[in-house]
Structure formats: C-alpha cells, structure tokens
Amino acid sequence: MxxxxxxxxxxxxxxxxxxxxxxxxxxxxxxxxxxxxxxxxxxxxxxxxxxxxxxxxxxxxxxxxxxxxxxxxxxxxxxxxxxxxxxxxxxxxxxxxxxxxxxxxxxxxxxxxxxxxxxxxxxxxxxxxxxxxxxxxxxxxxxxxxxxxxxxxxxxxxxxxxxxGPHDYTERLDYWIERVSTEDRVIVPGDGDNVWxxxxxxxxxxxxxxxxxxxxxxxxxxxGDRRLVTLREMVELIADVADTDVEVVAAGERELSAAGLSTDDFVLYRDYPHVLATDRLASLGWESTPVREAMARSVTAHRESDRDGSEHDPGREERDAVLDVLDTV
Missing domain, CATH: 3.40.50.720 (NAD(P)-binding Rossmann-like Domain)
Structure with a gap:
C-alpha cells in the first residue's frame, strides 16, 4: 500500500x-x-x-x-x-x-x-x-x-x-467571475494583454x-497551464463558459487615475509578464487540463459557493467613474 x-x-x-x-x-x-x-x-x-x-x-x-x-x-x-x-x-x-x-x-x-x-x-x-x-x-x-x-x-x-480553481479561498478569480456574471461591461486594466x-x-x-x-x-x-491567456482573454473565456455576453473595456493609467485607481488595483494584473516553462514537468508525463475546461469547472464552483471576490473590488463607484471617462473620450 x-x-x-x-x-x-x-x-x-x-x-x-x-x-x-x-x-x-x-x-x-x-x-x-x-x-x-x-x-x-x-x-x-x-x-x-x-x-x-x-x-x-x-x-x-x-x-x-x-x-x-x-x-x-x-x-x-x-x-x-x-x-x-x-x-x-x-x-x-x-x-x-x-x-x-x-x-x-x-x-x-x-x-x-x-x-x-x-x-x-x-x-x-x-x-x-x-x-x-x-x-x-x-x-x-x-x-x-x-x-x-x-x-x-x-x-x-x-x-x-x-x-x-474550486475552493480557492483567496477569491482572486471569483472577483472576475462575479464581474462577468453581474455586469454588462467589465473593465480590464491597461490594454488587457498583460500575462500572469x-x-x-x-x-x-x-x-x-x-x-x-x-x-x-x-x-x-x-x-502552469500549458496554454496561457491574457487578462482580456481570461474574462472573455469566463463569459463564454458562463454563457453570457459582456463588453470588455480596457482602461489605461490615465483613465484609471481619474477615479483614483491604478492598474495594480485590479487583482491578477501584472505589469511585466510572468511565464513559467513547464517542459520539465511535461517530460514526466504530466498534462494540464484544457484551459476552457478548467475555467468551466471554476465558474461552476463559483456559482455553488458564496464567494464573490468583493475584497478585491476597487469599488463600484470608482469603476463607474472610469467608464464615464472612457465614454467621453
């Protein structure tokens, strides 16, 4: 045994x-x-x-x-x-x-x-x-x-x-799933193409x-996932598996600063890409779960929990202020 x-x-x-x-x-x-x-x-x-x-x-x-x-x-x-x-x-x-x-x-x-x-x-x-x-x-x-x-x-x-994934007590991903699930427009910091x-x-x-x-x-x-996605792609993937439509809105430092925010106020944002090579692990026969399947399981677990990621929220009023700035550009 x-x-x-x-x-x-x-x-x-x-x-x-x-x-x-x-x-x-x-x-x-x-x-x-x-x-x-x-x-x-x-x-x-x-x-x-x-x-x-x-x-x-x-x-x-x-x-x-x-x-x-x-x-x-x-x-x-x-x-x-x-x-x-x-x-x-x-x-x-x-x-x-x-x-x-x-x-x-x-x-x-x-x-x-x-x-x-x-x-x-x-x-x-x-x-x-x-x-x-x-x-x-x-x-x-x-x-x-x-x-x-x-x-x-x-x-x-x-x-x-x-x-x-499921049972993540940090609620980092839950913040984004909650935004996609409850809002029509979701702000992503920077150009949305950052990679963590x-x-x-x-x-x-x-x-x-x-x-x-x-x-x-x-x-x-x-x-790490064998397929990487940007923050924008992650939000779009969440919307896809959650069977909902959202508009992903990119906001740079100028637009965010109008509401007293910065890119770092958004969880899972990282300015410089953070990427790990996983070839050594794969050589042992390890395989990663397809990212769409992994996200679908995460969304299901979120819906079955009481997690909403609110501790990571930079603030509804602040997010609305950023959208107002973007709408006037």
Whole structure:
C-alpha cells in the first residue's frame, strides 16, 4: 500500500491533492493543527493526525504513526521548516515541497528551472512571515531541497504559478467571475494583454503526485497551464463558459487615475509578464487540463459557493467613474 502523508491538506491545493491521491489508490493521512474545517472529516478514507508542523517532535510522531511512502509539504513557509522536514523524512520514497513561481528573482520570459536566477534570501528574510519576503523564503526552501538531495534524500520542489480553481479561498478569480456574471461591461486594466501565468489547481495536485513518483531528486518542477491567456482573454473565456455576453473595456493609467485607481488595483494584473516553462514537468508525463475546461469547472464552483471576490473590488463607484471617462473620450 502506498501511504501518503499530506502536511496541510484541508484547504485549497491540499484538498485537491488529497482527492488526487485517493483517486490513484493512496492511503492518505493529513496532518495539521486542525485550525480549519476538515472536508474529509465525514469519510473514513482519510486519516488525520493533529500536528504542529513547526515542531520537529510532532513531525517525527506523524512519521512513526503513518510510516509514509510519500510526504507532501503544503505549508512550509520558512526554509527552516523545509530543513527540518527533509531531515525527519530523509528515508521516504519522495518528499515534495510546494514552492512558488515567486521564487524566481530574474525577469525572464519564460522562467526556467535551473536556468533563471532565484531570489536571494537573507537570514532575516528566512525567518520573516510577511508577503514581501514570500518569494525569498520559497527560493531558500528550494535550495534546502537541492542540498538535501545531494545527501541522498528523495526531495523535490514543485513551483506553481498563481493557482486558481474550486475552493480557492483567496477569491482572486471569483472577483472576475462575479464581474462577468453581474455586469454588462467589465473593465480590464491597461490594454488587457498583460500575462500572469496561472495554474489550474487539479493540475498542481497531479503534478505533485507525478513528481513524487518519477521526479529527479533535488530538481524543481514548474507548474502552469500549458496554454496561457491574457487578462482580456481570461474574462472573455469566463463569459463564454458562463454563457453570457459582456463588453470588455480596457482602461489605461490615465483613465484609471481619474477615479483614483491604478492598474495594480485590479487583482491578477501584472505589469511585466510572468511565464513559467513547464517542459520539465511535461517530460514526466504530466498534462494540464484544457484551459476552457478548467475555467468551466471554476465558474461552476463559483456559482455553488458564496464567494464573490468583493475584497478585491476597487469599488463600484470608482469603476463607474472610469467608464464615464472612457465614454467621453
């Protein structure tokens, strides 16, 4: 029996990973502190071990209880967490650390594993927990994985770009789905052609499973949709799968500034393109879900939830003011 231990596992990516592992015959245990609702609490398919992943003795106890074949680390946010985990699980068949496309420090298109420079990480950044040092800490975690592999540990990194799909508590995509679902005209910042590579959550889950079984120790694997879409194309795709019509209206800095806004006030906007090469992962047999299918599932999940992305809304009055400016041009 293949036993998989998922550190985390109850929220977004981890939830899909558990479902992916179950679908492929794994015996799954999740370990966490129990601070979030456990979607698998009512099933006997998934075991749970209450664990504080920052405590080495808790990880050691989880290892003894589960005797895992594979370990998937969803919530290692500081490189020290990764170092401890690679020591505790140094004899498993596969330890997979969830890194991030934010680990890349160089502005290259596309960003490639082993080629594009990673972010530096100072000692102070390594123990920080602010969003500003997220990429630095993830990059240092990648370096810890590589060093562990040199010592014989079957450790791997998976680097997803920004993730979307059902159960996404960040509600980033929900903002755009809500706009398309409730409005006739949807503002996209800039010219609408900006690109921020995204990864469908089920594809991230399958990538982790495949890397654990077939990856090269010490290597990192980017994850992202094999077909990229611009922000404008994403909005149009949402409208298509939602079977509704919207007018996509591009607004530059001049029009936005009239309402006190900027392009950065719109979620999923990124000025410089962020694109990850995914050939290394594809060489293991991984395939991404067609983007239209992934978006259709995301729209369905949005409709079945109470998420509306309102926390990302720059403001209805502000958006109306921008449209008024555009209508007078």
């Amino acid at each position: 293949t036993r998989s231990l998922v550190i985390g596992g109850t929220r977004f990516i981890g939830r899909h990973l558990v479902e992916e592992l179950l679908a492929h015959g794994h015996d799954v245990t999740i370990c966490n502190r129990g601070n979030h609702d456990n979607p698998f609490a009512e099933t006997d398919e998934v075991d749970h071990v209450e664990t504080d992943r920052t405590e080495r003795r808790d990880l050691e106890a989880a290892k003894l209880a589960v005797e895992p074949t594979y370990v998937f680390d969803m919530v290692a946010y500081q490189p020290g967490d990764v170092a401890t985990a690679t020591e505790v699980f140094d004899d498993v068949d596969g330890y997979v650390y969830v890194s991030s496309g934010a680990a890349y420090g160089a502005a290259e298109i596309p960003r490639r594993e082993g080629v594009t420079e990673l972010c530096d990480c100072t000692d102070e950044q390594a123990t920080d927990d602010s969003p500003e040092t997220y990429g630095n800490r993830k990059a240092e975690g990648d370096r810890v994985v590589a060093e562990a592999a040199e010592s014989g540990v079957n450790a791997y990194s998976v680097r997803p770009c920004i993730v979307y 590579h995204r990864a469908y959550v089920e594809d991230v889950a399958s990538a982790m499973r495949i890397v654990a079984a077939s990856g090269e120790p010490g290597a990192a694997y980017n994850v």
